[in-house]
Amino acid sequence: MSTPFYVSPQQAMADRAEYARKGIARGRSLVVLQYADGIVFVGENPSRALHKFSEIYDRIGFAAAGKYNEYENLRIGGVRYADLRGYTYDRGDVTARGLANVYAQTLGTIFSSVGEKPYEVELVVAEVGDTPEQDQIYRLPHDGSIVDEHGSVAVGGNAEQISSYLDQRHRDGMSLAEALQLAVQALSRDTNGTQREIPAERLEVAVLDRTRPQKRKFKRITGAQLSRLLEAGSTASEAESAKDTDGT
Amino acid sequence: MDFLAEHQPELLPGNRQLPPVKGTIEAPHGTTIVAVTFPGGVVLAGDRRATMGNVIAQRDIEKVFPADEYSAVGIAGTAGIAVEMVKLFQLELEHFEKVEGAQLSLEGKANRLSTMIRSNLGMAMQGLAVVPLFAGYDLDQGRGRIFSYDVTGGRSEEHGYAATGSGSLFARGSMKKLYREDLTEQDATTLVVQALYDAADEDSATGGPDVARRIYPIVTVITEDGFRRLTEDEASTIARSVLERRLEQPDGPRAALL
Numbered sequence: 001m002s003t004p005f006y007v008s009p010q011q012a013m014a015d016r017a018e019y020a021r022k023g024i025a026r027g028r029s030l031v032v033l034q035y036a037d038g039i040v041f042v043g044e045n046p047s048r049a050l051h052k053f054s055e056i057y058d059r060i061g062f063a064a065a066g067k068y069n070e071y072e073n074l075r076i077g078g079v080r081y082a083d084l085r086g087y088t089y090d091r092g093d094v095t096a097r098g099l100a101n102v103y104a105q106t107l108g109t110i111f112s113s114v115g116e117k118p119y120e121v122e123l124v125v126a127e128v129g130d131t132p133e134q135d136q137i138y139r140l141p142h143d144g145s146i147v148d149e150h151g152s153v154a155v156g157g158n159a160e161q162i163s164s165y166l167d168q169r170h171r172d173g174m175s176l177a178e179a180l181q182l183a184v185q186a187l188s189r190d191t192n193g194t195q196r197e198i199p200a201e202r203l204e205v206a207v208l209d210r211t212r213p214q215k216r217k218f219k220r221i222t223g224a225q226l227s228r229l230l231e232a233g234s235t236a237s238e239a240e241s242a243k244d245t246d247g248t
Numbered sequence: 249m250d251f252l253a254e255h256q257p258e259l260l261p262g263n264r265q266l267p268p269v270k271g272t273i274e275a276p277h278g279t280t281i282v283a284v285t286f287p288g289g290v291v292l293a294g295d296r297r298a299t300m301g302n303v304i305a306q307r308d309i310e311k312v313f314p315a316d317e318y319s320a321v322g323i324a325g326t327a328g329i330a331v332e333m334v335k336l337f338q339l340e341l342e343h344f345e346k347v348e349g350a351q352l353s354l355e356g357k358a359n360r361l362s363t364m365i366r367s368n369l370g371m372a373m374q375g376l377a378v379v380p381l382f383a384g385y386d387l388d389q390g391r392g393r394i395f396s397y398d399v400t401g402g403r404s405e406e407h408g409y410a411a412t413g414s415g416s417l418f419a420r421g422s423m424k425k426l427y428r429e430d431l432t433e434q435d436a437t438t439l440v441v442q443a444l445y446d447a448a449d450e451d452s453a454t455g456g457p458d459v460a461r462r463i464y465p466i467v468t469v470i471t472e473d474g475f476r477r478l479t480e481d482e483a484s485t486i487a488r489s490v491l492e493r494r495l496e497q498p499d500g501p502r503a504a505l506l
Binding site for chain 2: 049051054055056076079080083084086087214216
């Protein structure tokens with residue numbers, strides 16, 4: 001009978017975290033930003049059918065980076081949780097905090113159970129409030145921890161670099177076009193600092209718009225509407241840079 | 249709702265056993281619902297009265313609900329059960345849309361509602377029947393459509409106009425004489441209010457427009473742009489203009505003899 005190797009718990013966890021991080025880093029990054037009228041999700045996604053962002057409930061959106069089958073599984077679980085909650089009690093009783101807790105529990109259990117491989121996903125759960133102060137954004141890394149974020153958040157491969165870029169430039173009360181422009185700029189920066197062009201067809205954009213009259217605030221932005229917004233954003237930023245040069 | 253059936257079956261209406269009772273159970277009943285199609289959409293409307301035997305249980309009940317962005321349900325029958333059925337129906341459509349990323353076809357929605365009514369057959373036989381009217385805009389065919397049901401879940405598509413509930417006979421007669429194929433949205437909303445007025449005129453369980461309390465029929469319009477419920481102002485304008493004409497002509501507009 002062979003003696004099993006002893007692996008210290010620290011080492012086992014570090015290995016699992018490393019495995020999950022590598023899996024997530026292979027995927028493209030995505031960003032979630034607050035703007036004046038809500039929360040915008042922007043990511044690079046060559047597929048139009050396999051979404052990275054989706055609606056969970058009236059005011060709650062979901063974004064995920066990493067392995068598709070794993071986050072799709074979590075997304076459907078989230079929709080079920082939210083719909084069941086809302087049906088049993090009231091639509092107002094479904095909150096992003098509750099959902100984030102459920103996700104954290106699931107991810108944490110999977111991460112630390114020896115039999116299973118850890119999920120290679122990083123999630124963002126966002127809820128739009130009546131005012132920007134009531135907006136909530138939670139980031140859920142692969143190990144089941146929860147990070148309460150404000151303003152902007154990036155997940156996926158190049159997340160650290162992108163989020164530091166966003167932190168420096170994001171401000172409260174941006175318009176949708178401005179926020180979108182900033183997000184695209186952040187996403188199109190490569191690791192070595194060079195800019196590349198992301199065409200509009202490769203962008204996946206969705207918003208949680210608090211000004212929408214319907215109960216369900218989630219909306220995808222595609223086609224002509226997206227190009228219009230991108231155009232508006234680029235002219236606005238040009239005007240601003242021109243103003244800056246005038247000022248100095 | 250296979251998931252619900254597996255995890256929390258007690259939340260599903262069909263799974264409940266009714267205690268054996270003699271005679272019928274007294275519970276508030278919703279009365280008349282009418283629907284009319286017009287080129288470009290469909291109008292679904294309902295009166296505001298709920299009755300329990302010969303008593304008016306509620307004067308301002310709402311019996312027309314959006315099912316999703318492009319369809320609506322109007323309910324006649326036992327109010328409590330019907331409202332729960334609509335709630336579950338709304339949930340199912342929304343759940344399907346979110347999980348699959350696409351809406352069910354209008355036929356699919358109508359079939360689903362049919363199954364839900366059938367599951368209520370046991371209760372219906374004890375007097376707690378639910379008979380809804382389902383109307384929606386078919387995005388594939390580009391027109392408004394109406395589906396009517398019977399207590400056993402039998403589904404049939406209606407062309408032009410339809411009514412359900414205790415006042416439906418009178419409403420249908422009224423609509424038969426007033427309906428034309430080239431109605432505008434404005435005409436169609438007026439037509440349903442006329443039909444509800446005629447139903448209230450002949451059927452004691454159907455409520456007419458209540459000017460004193462400012463309770464007017466609920467009128468909803470579904471077009472390519474989605475579901476819209478007429479505001480109280482809009483509904484009151486239509487109801488008042490109908491009422492004004494009826495002060496001169498109590499039986500309403502006259503159709504040509506030949």
